[in-house]
Amino acid sequence: MEKIVASIITIGDELLIGQVIDTNSAFISQELNKAGVWVKRRVAVGDSKEEIVRALNEESRDTNIIIMTGGLGPTADDITKPVLAEYFGGKLVVNEDVRKHVVYLFEEVFRRPLIERNLKQAEVPDVCTVLPNARGTAPGMWFEKEGKVFVSLPGVPHEMKGLIINEVLPRLQQTFTMPFISHRTMLTAGVGESFVAEMIKDWEERLPAHLKLAYLPNYGMVRLRITGWSTNSDQLEKELNTEFDKLKILVREWLVTDEDQSLPLALSNLLRSKNKTMSTAESCTGGYIAHLITAYPGASNIYKGSIISYDNEVKIKELKVSPATLQKAGAVSEEVVKEMAAGALAKLNTDYTLAVSGIMGPDGGSPEKPVGTVWVAAGDRNKLITQKFQFRFDRDRNIEMTATQALNLLRKFVVENA
Amino acid sequence: MEKIVASIITIGDELLIGQVIDTNSAFISQELNKAGVWVKRRVAVGDSKEEIVRALNEESRDTNIIIMTGGLGPTADDITKPVLAEYFGGKLVVNEDVRKHVVYLFEEVFRRPLIERNLKQAEVPDVCTVLPNARGTAPGMWFEKEGKVFVSLPGVPHEMKGLIINEVLPRLQQTFTMPFISHRTMLTAGVGESFVAEMIKDWEERLPAHLKLAYLPNYGMVRLRITGWSTNSDQLEKELNTEFDKLKILVREWLVTDEDQSLPLALSNLLRSKNKTMSTAESCTGGYIAHLITAYPGASNIYKGSIISYDNEVKIKELKVSPATLQKAGAVSEEVVKEMAAGALAKLNTDYTLAVSGIMGPDGGSPEKPVGTVWVAAGDRNKLITQKFQFRFDRDRNIEMTATQALNLLRKFVVENA
Numbered sequence: 074m075e076k077i078v079a080s081i082i083t084i085g086d087e088l089l090i091g092q093v094i095d096t097n098s099a100f101i102s103q104e105l106n107k108a109g110v111w112v113k114r115r116v117a118v119g120d121s122k123e124e125i126v127r128a129l130n131e132e133s134r135d136t137n138i139i140i141m142t143g144g145l146g147p148t149a150d151d152i153t154k155p156v157l158a159e160y161f162g163g164k165l166v167v168n169e170d171v172r173k174h175v176v177y178l179f180e181e182v183f184r185r186p187l188i189e190r191n192l193k194q195a196e197v198p199d200v201c202t203v204l205p206n207a208r209g210t211a212p213g214m215w216f217e218k219e220g221k222v223f224v225s226l227p228g229v230p231h232e233m234k235g236l237i238i239n240e241v242l243p244r245l246q247q248t249f250t251m252p253f254i255s256h257r258t259m260l261t262a263g264v265g266e267s268f269v270a271e272m273i274k275d276w277e278e279r280l281p282a283h284l285k286l287a288y289l290p291n292y293g294m295v296r297l298r299i300t301g302w303s304t305n306s307d308q309l310e311k312e313l314n315t316e317f318d319k320l321k322i323l324v325r326e327w328l329v330t331d332e333d334q335s336l337p338l339a340l341s342n343l344l345r346s347k348n349k350t351m352s353t354a355e356s357c358t359g360g361y362i363a364h365l366i367t368a369y370p371g372a373s374n375i376y377k378g379s380i381i382s383y384d385n386e387v388k389i390k391e392l393k394v395s396p397a398t399l400q401k402a403g404a405v406s407e408e409v410v411k412e413m414a415a416g417a418l419a420k421l422n423t424d425y426t427l428a429v430s431g432i433m434g435p436d437g438g439s440p441e442k443p444v445g446t447v448w449v450a451a452g453d454r455n456k457l458i459t460q461k462f463q464f465r466f467d468r469d470r471n472i473e474m475t476a477t478q479a480l481n482l483l484r485k486f487v488v489e490n491a
Numbered sequence: 492m493e494k495i496v497a498s499i500i501t502i503g504d505e506l507l508i509g510q511v512i513d514t515n516s517a518f519i520s521q522e523l524n525k526a527g528v529w530v531k532r533r534v535a536v537g538d539s540k541e542e543i544v545r546a547l548n549e550e551s552r553d554t555n556i557i558i559m560t561g562g563l564g565p566t567a568d569d570i571t572k573p574v575l576a577e578y579f580g581g582k583l584v585v586n587e588d589v590r591k592h593v594v595y596l597f598e599e600v601f602r603r604p605l606i607e608r609n610l611k612q613a614e615v616p617d618v619c620t621v622l623p624n625a626r627g628t629a630p631g632m633w634f635e636k637e638g639k640v641f642v643s644l645p646g647v648p649h650e651m652k653g654l655i656i657n658e659v660l661p662r663l664q665q666t667f668t669m670p671f672i673s674h675r676t677m678l679t680a681g682v683g684e685s686f687v688a689e690m691i692k693d694w695e696e697r698l699p700a701h702l703k704l705a706y707l708p709n710y711g712m713v714r715l716r717i718t719g720w721s722t723n724s725d726q727l728e729k730e731l732n733t734e735f736d737k738l739k740i741l742v743r744e745w746l747v748t749d750e751d752q753s754l755p756l757a758l759s760n761l762l763r764s765k766n767k768t769m770s771t772a773e774s775c776t777g778g779y780i781a782h783l784i785t786a787y788p789g790a791s792n793i794y795k796g797s798i799i800s801y802d803n804e805v806k807i808k809e810l811k812v813s814p815a816t817l818q819k820a821g822a823v824s825e826e827v828v829k830e831m832a833a834g835a836l837a838k839l840n841t842d843y844t845l846a847v848s849g850i851m852g853p854d855g856g857s858p859e860k861p862v863g864t865v866w867v868a869a870g871d872r873n874k875l876i877t878q879k880f881q882f883r884f885d886r887d888r889n890i891e892m893t894a895t896q897a898l899n900l901l902r903k904f905v906v907e908n909a
Contacts, residue, residue: 086703086705086718087705087707087716088516088517088520088533089520089529089530089531089532089533090520090521090524090530090674090716090718091516091517091518091519091520091521091522091524091530092517092521092676092705092707092714092716093517093707093709094512094513094514094517095512095513095516095517096512098506098509098513098535099506099509099510099511099512099513100509101509102506102507102508102509103508103509103510104509106508106509111507112507112508112509113507113536113537113542114507114534114535114536114542114546115506115507115534115535116532116533116534116535117516117532117533117534118531118532119531124531124532128532131549146684146706146708147684147685147688182883183683185682185683185686186686188685188686188689190685190688190689191685208883229708230888231885231888234885256508264603265601265603266564266565267565267606267608267609268603268604268606270565270608271606271608285504287504287505287510288564289505289510289511290564290647291511296510298508298510300508353778353799355778358782358785359778359781359782359784359785359786359790359794360771360773360777360778360779360780360781360782360785360797360799361778361782361785362778363777363778363781363799363801364776364777364778364779364782366777367776367777367778367779367801368777368779368886368887368890370852370853370854370886371854372777372801373801373802376777376801376802377801377802377804377805378798378799378800378801378802378805378809379778379797379798379799379801380796380797380798380799380809381771381778381781381796381797381798381799382796383781383785383790383791383794383795383796383797384791384794384795384796384839386795386840387795387796387839390838390840391796391798391809391838391839420808420809421802421805421809422804422808434788435788436788436789465600465626467649467652468786468788469786470648470649472786
């Protein structure tokens with residue numbers, strides 16, 4: 074069986090001046106991969122006819138599927154639709170179903186006045202199949218040319234997602250016979266990419282050619298992913314399981330989870346399995362740890378709340394940190410995070426808690442406590458463990474690193490003290 | 492003067508299976524634009540020699556500058572360096588400065604054992620200029636070929652950023668005479684993209700050809716950006732200011748800020764200018780609003796803290812929400828967010844506060860309060876205003892929309908009640 078290969082084209086000047094980050098391509102890539110389609114390239118081009126046509130020509134040269142997003146809005150800078158009409162040899166006509174849907178959305182859902190410009194969303198090239206967009210006004214469009222499929226989708230993420238799941242994937246599965254691609258992913262923490270690579274070198278060298286290992290380092294963690302391609306899915310799954318088990322043993326000391334899940338979700342699932350709850354007492358991370366946990370559905374089962382004590386006054390009044398401790402040891406100290414953790418356990422009445430205090434930068438550092446100094450405490454009513462971290466550089470990264478390391482400290486505590 | 496045009500190539504299989512989101516391209520695009528370089532295309536390709544070479548050939552066809560990131564790690568899947576050595580007709584040699592830097596980083600900064608594999612980072616093609624990477628082991632590499640510049644940078648975001656700012660931009664400014672590109676950006680809230688477009692149609696049609704307007708919709712807000720190109724920077728700035736002022740008048744009713752800044756930063760700066768403080772009482776957003784505010788340096792001047800009351804018990808105990816109110820009106824109600832706001836003002840002792848409670852989904856909805864129902868309260872000790880929102884669809888988007896609308900409600904309150 075032949076590999077089915079895709080390319081993704083994102084359209085919009087905003088991508089080229091960097092005013093928005095392209096999250097659509099990652100989502101589309103994930104979904105295509107899961108369906109057995111190999112994404113070969115991704116290209117971003119501006120709202121320019123010449124550039125869109127060049128991308129369509131180049132990206133369709135050695136692929137089967139071309140997915141485009143963006144440039145379908147109702148404003149003057151959105152030119153994708155007329156360009157596609159011309160490229161596929163059609164003309165723009167009003168689609169009656171889309172027109173009704175646009176009227177419905179404005180009258181019943183948005184409850185905003187409908188203007189002529191919005192009705193232009195109902196115009197589509199007469200050479201495409203319309204893919205209904207339940208979540209917005211711009212429909213998806215499906216073209217076929219010389220055995221290749223071209224799909225154009227709106228750039229608004231949740232609209233694009235709905236169309237990919239409900240319309241594009243089912244149609245692709247009908248159009249192509251997909252080969253089988255499968256992944257196994259685990260998450261490690263506490264060692265660098267090179268060190269992991271060294272530990273597993275012999276195993277990696279002996280992997281069969283249709284299995285491939287990737288290292289995905291991120292904020293002090295390394296995700297390891299084995300990908301396999303085959304026409305025989307049963308055999309591939311068996312091989313993947315065998316190699317994955319071998320790899321798990323090799324990195325067991327650093328293993329966070331053997332599922333393709335984030336650290337916050339791994340911790341949440343661990344707590345859920347033990348029917349336990351947690352809280353946080355955050356200073357320097359300012360609610361980011363709470364956000365990482367509550368981003369997942371069902372967080373209310375395991376997460377009760379947080380006292381964000383950005384100000385020392387809040388540490389004293391709400392978390393009952395002693396002013397003497399703050400005076401003596403400073404807000405960024407082992408003593409203070411221990412008192413914060415004790416305060417959070419008492420106040421928020423949870424089984425476990427996590428407290429962090431640090432200097433995220435760029436200002437606020439001193440020779441004794443430079444920017445990037447962080448103290449974390451994790452534990453329960455019987456025991457608190459603490460760890461000091463020395464991060465570096467920029468504020469965003471320090472917030473990410475602190476959240477990651479704090480969540481991992483609590484995860485380890487729960488595993489070892491349950 | 493000729494336009495200087497660039498293309499960005501990001502290298503790594505992880506981009507093509509969607510396991511990481513490419514934030515590097517947005518940063519590089521922003522910085523190049525500010526420096527007067529027009530980014531024409533962005534391409535992502537896998538860790539494959541054939542694909543890297545194809546991208547180098549295609550992307551250099553009608554550009555002056557090609558910036559690559561990724562594929563420079565010490566593991567087997569990172570092949571960029573040998574491919575570049577071959578492409579530019581050189582061979583890999585150990586660079587003594589880089590070797591010393593790698594040893595220094597492991598011994599003094601990371602404090603991890605240095606293994607042979609790490610020293611491979613010191614190998615570079617003998618046909619490049621090495622760009623020192625103060626923040627990591629993989630150096631940047633600068634190649635010149637037929638009047639074009641090719642730069643290869645590590646994919647780790649903070650390492651890439653340091654290299655762009657400290658090494659790449661100064662060298663590009665020495666190499667090319669840049670044309671002048673300038674932007675003016677404002678943020679509007681409360682109206683859709685089409686409605687804004689309709690309001691400003693006549694003005695937009697009369698814009699001179701070298702000025703271009705872009706609409707950047709995001710979570711209920713629309714950013715409007717005018718971009719101009721010219722060789723005469725004084726005249727361009729004058730023209731941009733004139734058109735920007737006209738546009739501001741046209742959208743004055745919906746204007747959030749006339750600077751290129753996010754809503755959280757606009758609110759923070761507003762509070763800072765009035766020497767006022769704020770707090771938050773978050774239920775459904777679980778710390779995300781606090782995070783958006785504290786992501787900016789200097790947040791401690793205006794932000795004191797938050798009670799994240801994910802659990803009703805925390806609403807009652809910490810925010811003094813009355814159990815009777817919770818019983819009667821439910822956690823997602825005008826009454827409860829008003830009591831949460833009052834509780835936060837009393838507890839956290841700030842000038843202003845913001846309270847949110849809602850159903851983010853996918854579960855927890857009911858016919859009376861479907862998923863996406865959100866109540867927000869904002870105000871000070873004298874007055875609280877409230878607003879109900881009905882969002883839809885997915886949890887991530889509901890959290891973003893709630894945070895955005897809540898921050899804007901407080902911003903409007905501060906503007907109108909200062």
